[in-house]
Amino acid sequence: TAPYSLLVLPGDGIGPEVMAEVVKVVDWFQANRGMSFDVSHDLVGGSAYDTHGVPLADETMAKAQQVDAVLLGAVGGPKYDDLDFSLKPERGLLRLRKEMDLFANLRPAQCFDALADFSSLKREVVTGLDILIVRELTSGVYFGEPRGIHDDGNNPENEGGRVGINTQRYTSGEIRRVARSAFELAKRRGNKVCSMEKANVMESGILWREEVQWVHDNEYPDVELSHMYADNGAMQLVRNPRQFDVIVTDNLFGDLLSDAAAMLTGSLGMLPSASLGAPMENGRPKALYEPVHGSAPDIAGQGKANPIACILSFAMALRYSFDQGDAAAELERAVEKVLADGARTADLMGPEGGTPVSTSEMGDRIVAAL
Amino acid sequence: TAPYSLLVLPGDGIGPEVMAEVVKVVDWFQANRGMSFDVSHDLVGGSAYDTHGVPLADETMAKAQQVDAVLLGAVGGPKYDDLDFSLKPERGLLRLRKEMDLFANLRPAQCFDALADFSSLKREVVTGLDILIVRELTSGVYFGEPRGIHDDGNNPENEGGRVGINTQRYTSGEIRRVARSAFELAKRRGNKVCSMEKANVMESGILWREEVQWVHDNEYPDVELSHMYADNGAMQLVRNPRQFDVIVTDNLFGDLLSDAAAMLTGSLGMLPSASLGAPMENGRPKALYEPVHGSAPDIAGQGKANPIACILSFAMALRYSFDQGDAAAELERAVEKVLADGARTADLMGPEGGTPVSTSEMGDRIVAAL
Numbered sequence: 201t202a203p204y205s206l207l208v209l210p211g212d213g214i215g216p217e218v219m220a221e222v223v224k225v226v227d228w229f230q231a232n233r234g235m236s237f238d239v240s241h242d243l244v245g246g247s248a249y250d251t252h253g254v255p256l257a258d259e260t261m262a263k264a265q266q267v268d269a270v271l272l273g274a275v276g277g278p279k280y281d282d283l284d285f286s287l288k289p290e291r292g293l294l295r296l297r298k299e300m301d302l303f304a305n306l307r308p309a310q311c312f313d314a315l316a317d318f319s320s321l322k323r324e325v326v327t328g329l330d331i332l333i334v335r336e337l338t339s340g341v342y343f344g345e346p347r348g349i350h351d352d353g354n355n356p357e358n359e360g361g362r363v364g365i366n367t368q369r370y371t372s373g374e375i376r377r378v379a380r381s382a383f384e385l386a387k388r389r390g391n392k393v394c395s396m397e398k399a400n401v402m403e404s405g406i407l408w409r410e411e412v413q414w415v416h417d418n419e420y421p422d423v424e425l426s427h428m429y430a431d432n433g434a435m436q437l438v439r440n441p442r443q444f445d446v447i448v449t450d451n452l453f454g455d456l457l458s459d460a461a462a463m464l465t466g467s468l469g470m471l472p473s474a475s476l477g478a479p480m481e482n483g484r485p486k487a488l489y490e491p492v493h494g495s496a497p498d499i500a501g502q503g504k505a506n507p508i509a510c511i512l513s514f515a516m517a518l519r520y521s522f523d524q525g526d527a528a529a530e531l532e533r534a535v536e537k538v539l540a541d542g543a544r545t546a547d548l549m550g551p552e553g554g555t556p557v558s559t560s561e562m563g564d565r566i567v568a569a570l
Numbered sequence: 571t572a573p574y575s576l577l578v579l580p581g582d583g584i585g586p587e588v589m590a591e592v593v594k595v596v597d598w599f600q601a602n603r604g605m606s607f608d609v610s611h612d613l614v615g616g617s618a619y620d621t622h623g624v625p626l627a628d629e630t631m632a633k634a635q636q637v638d639a640v641l642l643g644a645v646g647g648p649k650y651d652d653l654d655f656s657l658k659p660e661r662g663l664l665r666l667r668k669e670m671d672l673f674a675n676l677r678p679a680q681c682f683d684a685l686a687d688f689s690s691l692k693r694e695v696v697t698g699l700d701i702l703i704v705r706e707l708t709s710g711v712y713f714g715e716p717r718g719i720h721d722d723g724n725n726p727e728n729e730g731g732r733v734g735i736n737t738q739r740y741t742s743g744e745i746r747r748v749a750r751s752a753f754e755l756a757k758r759r760g761n762k763v764c765s766m767e768k769a770n771v772m773e774s775g776i777l778w779r780e781e782v783q784w785v786h787d788n789e790y791p792d793v794e795l796s797h798m799y800a801d802n803g804a805m806q807l808v809r810n811p812r813q814f815d816v817i818v819t820d821n822l823f824g825d826l827l828s829d830a831a832a833m834l835t836g837s838l839g840m841l842p843s844a845s846l847g848a849p850m851e852n853g854r855p856k857a858l859y860e861p862v863h864g865s866a867p868d869i870a871g872q873g874k875a876n877p878i879a880c881i882l883s884f885a886m887a888l889r890y891s892f893d894q895g896d897a898a899a900e901l902e903r904a905v906e907k908v909l910a911d912g913a914r915t916a917d918l919m920g921p922e923g924g925t926p927v928s929t930s931e932m933g934d935r936i937v938a939a940l
């Protein structure tokens with residue numbers, strides 16, 4: 201069979217370090233599981249800006265459109281804080297999401313048993329937690345027009361004289377397609393979807409609620425659907441996160457709620473994500489995989505970063521892009537074994553101790569456990 | 571001195587029950603502390619709709635504009651779910667906020683020692699927690715135009731054929747005035763403000779950050795100011811909420827973040843809020859006080875509701891509208907004493923027991939403790 205093509209974009213901060221460990225894992229699957237990967241590397245974010253003067257070069261964008269899956273590390277850093285909006289590292293990532301039309305962002309929030317004590321929540325509230333947030337990723341207030349900052353034409357009532365605008369805009373079609381992703385995923389899990397918006401104050405939230413309900417009634421009547429205002433959602437995630445199975449929500453709410461959910465688990469350095477688009481000609485979805493954590497510039501280059509989130513993102517690639525569910529599970533088990541054996545990167549060192557390991561030692565141990 | 575004028579709007583669900591207890595407290599201060607209140611009652615939300623066909627009658631709006639302070643219970647309930655957007659109970663509350671121009675919403679998130687074990691967070695993460703969220707309340711995506719749902723003119727790419735739009739719009743002046751409120755409040759507390767937005771993806775967030783910084787540099791250089799992306803803010807609130815003193819943020823982020831913060835404390839039934847506008851002719855700010863919790867229709871009418879949040883909202887009225895800080899503190903101490911003595915409404919009954927009391931018994935005990 202033709203090799204799977206991967207575009208590796210390590211990005212900034214700890215991105216390159218954690219991605220180096222993923223490459224070891226990719227190599228192991230090539231050597232031992234009869235898979236063949238065609239891997240190319242390129243730049244995104246601040247590192248792309250440093251070289252090309254833009255956070256994502258057109259050639260990189262074109263490559264991303266052609267590969268089976270993009271693996272991304274992380275973008276951003278204080279060095280780039282004063283850059284113009286359109287040149288900031290984040291714009292590289294947003295351009296990939298938008299132009300590849302990766303509308304469904306899958307963010308599992310899972311509490312790893314060995315790490316439950318890292319959560320700021322009580323053990324009994326988070327043990328066994330396993331929810332999946334499906335965040336719409338290519339529309340909403342992140343991309344809506346008009347947007348920008350303009351002068352308020354000497355309006356005497358506006359001290360400061362400027363106006364900042366962004367537009368929250370959703371079409372029914374955009375809502376339906378991500379709702380379908382959520383229902384499909386729920387069928388393979390707990391069969392429950394909770395949709396979150398602010399339909400009590402935003403018309404775009406009313407449309408969201410109605411279209412999700414429409415997809416449910418017409419296509420997935422057997423999946424349990426509920427609706428919740430997003431502020432209550434934020435509360436319920438803190439109060440009792442295990443009440444949820446799959447949560448589907450828009451781009452901006454998904455940004456906040458998935459970060460809160462990730463932090464609940466105490467396993468931020470462990471959480472992967474997948475961003476999926478429509479099927480390509482070969483039947484595989486356009487796809488980008490990245491850890492939930494950021495570029496952590498404060499610890500970059502010190503061997504302190506935890507590569508597991510990035511490695512588990514590759515496991516998601518095996519599952520969602522290459523239909524290699526068994527290989528994905530094998531990789532996930534290897535990670536669990538290494539943790540059970542006590543290996544701990546700096547972020548995982550708690551009172552109960554463990555064996556301190558560096559970023560690359562953690563990668564080596566996972567490969568050894570495979 | 572002229573009496574303080576109060577407009578009492580009990581609203582829906584448990585609103586009337588908890589407000590009845592506030593009225594007892596108001597009476598006590600009249601009888602015992604030489605204050606004089608001129609109290610009138612009116613309808614808001616679903617109860618206003620039932621009587622007037624609108625969630626806030628024009629006469630009620632006019633009264634609210636004239637009094638020193640509005641005390642509100644809660645609005646909303648399933649009975650009104652199918653009403654047209656413009657008639658929903660929430661619109662009554664939003665009209666009050668907007669037309670009274672109550673731009674600064676103060677939401678303290680405080681962990682009461684006696685209740686720390688109710689939090690889903692570990693005791694050591696929340697003990698002594700005392701943060702104040704200052705949420706912009708009259709602008710942003712709640713009110714921006716254009717807004718609405720419209721037909722997408724047979725756009726073949728839009729399955730479903732509709733578009734939902736809301737507009738996030740902030741002027742520099744709107745940002746500066748709420749920033750000033752936050753800095754003023756911080757000076758009387760821990761002297762630290764953290765401003766939250768998504769300046770990495772939204773231009774309105776860039777304007778927010780720049781204007782808050784401007785107010786700081788020009789008017790409050792001695793208050794410590796930091797900026798944080800709102801998604802990270804949601805994370806940090808879960809990870810280590812005590813790192814914050816005052817948080818200032820926009821209407822929508824404030825809605826989610828303050829609810830999450832409230833839930834952290836485990837004391838949702840205890841948390842008050844104040845919504846303040848510009849000073850009136852008598853020097854007092856336009857003001858509305860309401861509990862953070864909602865109308866809880868499921869327990870309405872059963873004597874199960876906790877009146878403390880609503881009573882503490884009246885304490886905020888004493889402090890912010892009437893400059894009666896001592897009386898406010900006296901009321902707060904009475905609440906603490908009653909809790910320390912073991913009185914517990916249903917929501918506060920934990921494993922360690924206590925004396926179960928009804929809504930009105932709780933009110934009576936607080937009055938007795940005064």
Ligand SMILES: CC(C)[C@H](C(=O)O)[C@@H](O)C(=O)O
Pocket residue numbers: 290293294455770771801
């Ligand atoms: C880096 C940033 C643009 C991004 C977002 O806001 O979507 C990040 O917070 C995320 O959640 O992936």
Ligand SMILES: CC(C)[C@H](C(=O)O)[C@@H](O)C(=O)O
Pocket residue numbers: 400401431660663664825
């Ligand atoms: C009831 C609703 C309109 C309101 C809001 O969204 O502002 C509520 O959630 C709040 O936070 O006061």
